[in-house]
Amino acid sequence: MKVGLFIPCYINQLYPQVGIATLELLEKLGVDVYYPQGQTCCGQPLGNSGYEDDSKGACQVFVENFKAYDYIVGPSGSCIYHVKHHFDILEQTPEVKRVRNNAYELCEFIVKILGKTDIGASFPYKVGLHKSCHGLRGLKLGSCSEVMGEHFSTEEDLLNEVKGLQLMPLNRKDECCGFGGTFSVFEEAISVKMGKDRIKDHLDSDVQVITGADHSCLMHLEGLINRNKQPLKVMHIAEILNSSL
Amino acid sequence: MNHAEKAEVFNKDEAKVNWHDKALWYVREKRDTSAHKVQGWEYLRELGSSIKANVLSNLDEYLIQFETNAKKNGVHVHWASNAEEHNNIINSILEKHQAKKVVKSKSMLTEECHLNPFLEKKGIEVIDTDLGERIVQLAEEPPSHIVLPAIHKTKEEVDVLFQEHLNTKPSQGNPEYLVSEARKHLRDKFLKADVAITGVNFAIANTGGFVVCTNEGNADMGVHLSKVHIACMGIEKIIPQEKHLGVFLRLLARSATGQPITTYSSHFNKPDDGKEMHIVIVDNGRTEQLSREDFRASLHCIRCGACMNTCPIYRRSGGHSYDYAIPGPIGSILSPGKDMKKHSSLPFASTLCGSCSNVCPVKINIHEQLYKWRQVIVKEQKQPVVKKSILKVAGVVLSKPSLYGLAGKSARFALKHFPRFMIYNKLNAWGKARDLPEVKNENFDEWYKKRNKNG
Amino acid sequence: MNGIKKEIKMGREAILQSIKKNKPDLLPLPQINEKAFDEDINLLEVFKNNIALVGGSIKEIETKAIDAEIKTLYPNATQIANTSAKTSLGSIKISKNTDPHSLEHIDLAIVEGELGVSENGAIWVTAYNSIVRALPFITNDLVIILEKDKICLHMLQAYSLIDKRERDFGVFISGPSKTADIEQCLVVGAHGAMSLTVLLV
Numbered sequence: 001m002k003v004g005l006f007i008p009c010y011i012n013q014l015y016p017q018v019g020i021a022t023l024e025l026l027e028k029l030g031v032d033v034y035y036p037q038g039q040t041c042c043g044q045p046l047g048n049s050g051y052e053d054d055s056k057g058a059c060q061v062f063v064e065n066f067k068a069y070d071y072i073v074g075p076s077g078s079c080i081y082h083v084k085h086h087f088d089i090l091e092q093t094p095e096v097k098r099v100r101n102n103a104y105e106l107c108e109f110i111v112k113i114l115g116k117t118d119i120g121a122s123f124p125y126k127v128g129l130h131k132s133c134h135g136l137r138g139l140k141l142g143s144c145s146e147v148m149g150e151h152f153s154t155e156e157d158l159l160n161e162v163k164g165l166q167l168m169p170l171n172r173k174d175e176c177c178g179f180g181g182t183f184s185v186f187e188e189a190i191s192v193k194m195g196k197d198r199i200k201d202h203l204d205s206d207v208q209v210i211t212g213a214d215h216s217c218l219m220h221l222e223g224l225i226n227r228n229k230q231p232l233k234v235m236h237i238a239e240i241l242n243s244s245l
Numbered sequence: 246m247n248h249a250e251k252a253e254v255f256n257k258d259e260a261k262v263n264w265h266d267k268a269l270w271y272v273r274e275k276r277d278t279s280a281h282k283v284q285g286w287e288y289l290r291e292l293g294s295s296i297k298a299n300v301l302s303n304l305d306e307y308l309i310q311f312e313t314n315a316k317k318n319g320v321h322v323h324w325a326s327n328a329e330e331h332n333n334i335i336n337s338i339l340e341k342h343q344a345k346k347v348v349k350s351k352s353m354l355t356e357e358c359h360l361n362p363f364l365e366k367k368g369i370e371v372i373d374t375d376l377g378e379r380i381v382q383l384a385e386e387p388p389s390h391i392v393l394p395a396i397h398k399t400k401e402e403v404d405v406l407f408q409e410h411l412n413t414k415p416s417q418g419n420p421e422y423l424v425s426e427a428r429k430h431l432r433d434k435f436l437k438a439d440v441a442i443t444g445v446n447f448a449i450a451n452t453g454g455f456v457v458c459t460n461e462g463n464a465d466m467g468v469h470l471s472k473v474h475i476a477c478m479g480i481e482k483i484i485p486q487e488k489h490l491g492v493f494l495r496l497l498a499r500s501a502t503g504q505p506i507t508t509y510s511s512h513f514n515k516p517d518d519g520k521e522m523h524i525v526i527v528d529n530g531r532t533e534q535l536s537r538e539d540f541r542a543s544l545h546c547i548r549c550g551a552c553m554n555t556c557p558i559y560r561r562s563g564g565h566s567y568d569y570a571i572p573g574p575i576g577s578i579l580s581p582g583k584d585m586k587k588h589s590s591l592p593f594a595s596t597l598c599g600s601c602s603n604v605c606p607v608k609i610n611i612h613e614q615l616y617k618w619r620q621v622i623v624k625e626q627k628q629p630v631v632k633k634s635i636l637k638v639a640g641v642v643l644s645k646p647s648l649y650g651l652a653g654k655s656a657r658f659a660l661k662h663f664p665r666f667m668i669y670n671k672l673n674a675w676g677k678a679r680d681l682p683e684v685k686n687e688n689f690d691e692w693y694k695k696r697n698k699n700g
Numbered sequence: 701m702n703g704i705k706k707e708i709k710m711g712r713e714a715i716l717q718s719i720k721k722n723k724p725d726l727l728p729l730p731q732i733n734e735k736a737f738d739e740d741i742n743l744l745e746v747f748k749n750n751i752a753l754v755g756g757s758i759k760e761i762e763t764k765a766i767d768a769e770i771k772t773l774y775p776n777a778t779q780i781a782n783t784s785a786k787t788s789l790g791s792i793k794i795s796k797n798t799d800p801h802s803l804e805h806i807d808l809a810i811v812e813g814e815l816g817v818s819e820n821g822a823i824w825v826t827a828y829n830s831i832v833r834a835l836p837f838i839t840n841d842l843v844i845i846l847e848k849d850k851i852c853l854h855m856l857q858a859y860s861l862i863d864k865r866e867r868d869f870g871v872f873i874s875g876p877s878k879t880a881d882i883e884q885c886l887v888v889g890a891h892g893a894m895s896l897t898v899l900l901v
Contacts, residue, residue, distance in 0.1 A: 009653070013688050014657075014682045016688050016691075035693055040642075040644070043643065047616070050620050051640060134599075146277060146555060147603050148281055186593060190558050193256055193262060194561060223675070223682070285737045288733075299726075330711050394881070420883065420887050432891070462892025466834070492855075494872075504820075505821065506872065508877055509871055512869065536721070
């Protein structure tokens with residue numbers, strides 16, 4: 001099984017530690033993982049802003065980079081969702097279809113493809129899980145509060161096995177944080193308010209560390225937490241799963 | 246003002262935003278509880294969606310069938326291509342009966358057609374009889390929600406409004422007292438009305454009948470006490486058979502307010518002896534929406550308002566920020582089809598979180614349509630130069646790994662080394678309330694190369 | 701008037717032609733698999749709970765005890781309009797020709813329901829039951845008498861049970877009139893009946 005590691009643009013530039021944790025975690029799990037050079041971006045910021053046509057070049061680069069791998073794994077549900085659902089703007093060659101079908105968000109890959117939930121991590125803190133909308137509602141990584149049916153959650157399955165980790169129940173367990181890509185700047189007031197409300201929910205629930213499978217949401221929340229000097233730490237789920245504290 | 250600007254104004258009063266958000270989240274939670282009690286809820290939504298899809302694919306036949314059956318029942322059927330025709334038809338019926346006093350139950354269609362100001366100009370008294378609608382009518386405001394028209398008003402505000410218009414005593418916003426005063430006030434209007442106008446929730450092709458749902462009983466009070474009943478419906482309100490009400494009435498109220506059904510689901514087939522019943526079937530842009538493959542499913546909408554209650558943006562920006570008769574997510578996919586220039590900011594007033602599509606009782610893919618409208622709007626509407634050039638350049642940079650490497654490096658260099666006042670300037674909307682990420686010494690690419698060299 | 705008529709006609713043809721041009725290829729009307737909604741529940745108990753949930757009250761009694769029960773429940777009602785043969789109460793005569801405006805001050809209306817729906821506490825009342833369509837709405841308080849073997853599981857069943865009726869006017873009534881339009885505070889008694897009592901016989 002050859003796995004191509006997809007490191008989204010903003011993680012590459014701003015959160016290398018998340019990329020590092022993802023790579024180390026996959027290697028720890030015995031995965032034959034490669035990092036193709038020349039990655040840029042999945043094109044989502046353009047598509048979500050209405051400039052989908054201008055993103056075709058970026059999408060093509062993505063397909064070129066990953067066409068040779070059995071699986072494409074990335075630590076960002078939102079980007080993976082974009083590849084799976086919005087690469088319909090490219091001509092659907094066998095390569096494009098293969099890349100779209102085999103793209104996985106990190107947690108989903110570990111649980112569904114590797115069939116593992118306990119990966120021997122330990123992290124003795126009270127953790128609040130932020131379920132990113134594209135992961136939850138887009139990739140269906142878990143059940144949503146508004147959909148009737150059995151409860152399930154890929155990230156919770158993993159976090160529940162982490163030694164010492166206490167997953168704190170939230171008041172609104174899957175409300176959007178307000179990041180939304182360019183929404184965060186073009187609808188600044190609402191975006192900030194939504195983020196503040198999410199953070200308050202975590203604080204009210206006695207959370208010490210907010211985590212999630214999508215660092216773009218976490219970047220937004222962290223920006224608010226740092227500005228307002230709130231007693232919360234923000235970590236990508238890969239960093240927690242890669243911990244042995 | 247566009248949506249973002251209106252939303253910013255609404256957010257100046259954070260306590261009110263919290264109050265508004267909480268009130269609507271409470272309705273969303275009631276909806277969840279209620280839906281959980283229904284065996285086969287998701288299948289029920291599936292049925293609702295596929296019945297509506299069938300309706301749209303056979304709409305002309307169903308409308309003709311409906312018209313034939315309604316006429317057999319002694320109902321007058323009218324057709325209006327647009328708002329102007331709709332308003333003229335209603336006026337001609339009122340003129341025929343020399344009607345001066347009209348009571349109206351909730352109809353988003355008459356709101357969309359601006360019927361009230363049209364009739365008022367002709368000297369006709371039009372009283373909205375749904376309590377929420379009466380409140381906003383007295384306040385001379387449009388409704389801010391399709392099911393809860395006055396959800397943006399506090400009880401204290403209603404108290405003041407009633408003191409001014411209904412001569413009530415100050416009650417510090419006592420809801421029981423205010424409702425009882427409204428009951429007295431509107432009962433008098435019902436008793437004196439010449440004509441009652443109602444909306445239509447569902448029109449049934451195979452019987453020619455139609456159903457109107459209310460909790461207050463205001464539609465029935467109006468209709469049964471006046472000589473003439475005029476019911477206004479958009480063409481998409483048709484359902485094929487009466488038994489399909491068994492699907493839609495199970496979905497509607499639960500999705501709207503969490504009630505298992507509205508208090509009154511009134512089935513009108515024939516006018517009462519000595520009375521007249523009229524139906525006005527209205528297009529007003531709907532057939533155009535039908536032509537748009539990507540957006541036609543928006544015509545499935547049964548106007549429950551669930552997408553508004555669940556929408557984290559709607560809850561924090563208020564219905565008036567959308568500046569359209571139907572606000573919220575559904576309004577944001579309906580309005581660009583009516584006036585793209587005016588409503589071009591609405592499809593962007595979303596994080597595309599997808600909760601709206603999940604609660605929709607007829608499974609409209611609302612968030613996907615929002616994404617698609619964005620693509621259309623960028624092509625057809627003039628875009629701000631700065632936004633456009635940034636995104637166009639980004640498109641080029643992201644298609645060339647070497648350019649991207651350079652851009653990433655210089656951006657990180659700037660973030661790390663430029664003084665704070667240069668980064669957090671007023672052009673930086675991100676930095677108004679949020680810090681930028683702390684920049685590390687190297688990016689992942691550089692780390693990876695170094696590791697491979699060392700390893 | 702001629703001008704208006706012509707315009708109306710044009711509206712009709714224009715709309716129908718536009719639909720024909722713009723509609724998608726025919727999609728099938730789905731078959732409804734009612735089995736998906738089957739539940740093994742006590743219809744009567746769930747119905748009773750739902751009547752309470754929607755703000756009504758409900759009592760199971762013998763037919764012969766109806767009069768006494770209503771007198772106990774509504775001791776101050778003097779203006780009573782009754783259209784049911786199951787009770788002899790009633791101080792106001794109701795006929796097809798009664799002007800609904802004359803019912804403005806009715807204290808209590810007593811009508812029979814034809815069918816109850818367990819899932820939502822709704823009761824089917826037709827113009828045949830109420831004689832005057834306005835009666836169940838304009839009255840201050842409402843009593844509906846319902847036979848307890850006439851309760852079905854859900855709305856789909858309800859529609860098949862009322863399918864063979866004379867269609868003029870009918871209404872599903874679920875509880876007393878209510879509103880939550882002032883700050884989401886539920887207030888019972890908006891424009892229709894202020895209270896609803898269901899007597900199961």
